[in-house]
Amino acid sequence: MAITRYAALLRGINVGGNKKVPMAQLRSLVEGLGHQDVTTYLQSGNVTFAAEGGDEDSLASAVGRGIADTFGFPVDVLVRDHAYLAAVRDACPFPAAELEGKQLHVTYLSQAPDPDRYAAIDLPAYAPEDFRLGDRVVYLYAPDGLGRSKLAEQLGRPAVQKGLIATSRNWNTVVKLVELTRPES
Template identity: 90%
Template sequence: MAITRYAALLRGINVGGNKKVPMAQLRSLIEGLGHQDVTTYLQSGNVTFAAGSGDEDSLAEAIGQGIADTFGFPVDVLVRDHAYLAAVRDDCPFPAAELEGKQLHVTYLSQAPDPERYAGIDLPGYAPEDFRLGDRALYLYAPDGLGRSKLAEQLARPAVNKGLIATSRNWNTVVKLVELTRPTP
């Protein structure tokens, strides 16, 4: 049986004291679902693991259900395999090597983004901030960081993301998740 390495990206946990999920319990939960080599990265909802069966959607659904059952609240979960995470890193339309990790972000999306969702955003009005769409991903260049980004506020509006699960990671985390999901020989 082939083993695949994945990252589970949890949206909105351990932010501002809400939806607290201790990492040790999260690792135990993922192991309890039958997955191996479980690692958490930071406290913000990044879990890597190895699985011998399942697809991204069924794995995400099982993890989300496990979190709801264990912690008593729903959490949106996206699961992506190493190949996808590496492609997102490699396809970055911005000069990542020249930027600080806090200046570049990827918002992982549950489905391919329809460019029409973003048509109403006056991109020149936010310059030098910029964004580009990728494969189930949105790349955001925010030179002053995400916390000060006016473009990020527009991109996060419920009307823009209606029907999507969207969760963002800074570039340092994007790169680290590729490393943590790399298949072991």
């Protein structure tokens, strides 16, 4: 059976002292699920691993259950394979090479974004900030960074994200996850 490289994207851990998940314990947990070559990136919930078989949803469920059992709280988890992560990077509608990593963000979604959810956002009111929908992602250009972005606040409203798992990464992390999940040659 073929080995596939994945990234598990955890939502909302290690933010403001809440939902603390030490990276060494997260690596051990994912290894305990039978996965290989497990690495973590930053403290914000990125873990890469190699697995034989399985689909993204079942892998995400297993990691989520493991976190709940180990740490005592639920965490939303998305799992994406290398090919998908590379396609998201390559499809970026903004000039990523010309921007700082903090100016460009990708929000990974559990399903394809419904354009109707975003139709009420008055995009010109947020200029020069901008966003575009992609394959289970929202790309956000925020020239002053995510923390100051008024458009990010609109994109994160419950009415827009209802029923979705959504977790954001800056462009530097997007690129690094592609690198960390690259199959060995």
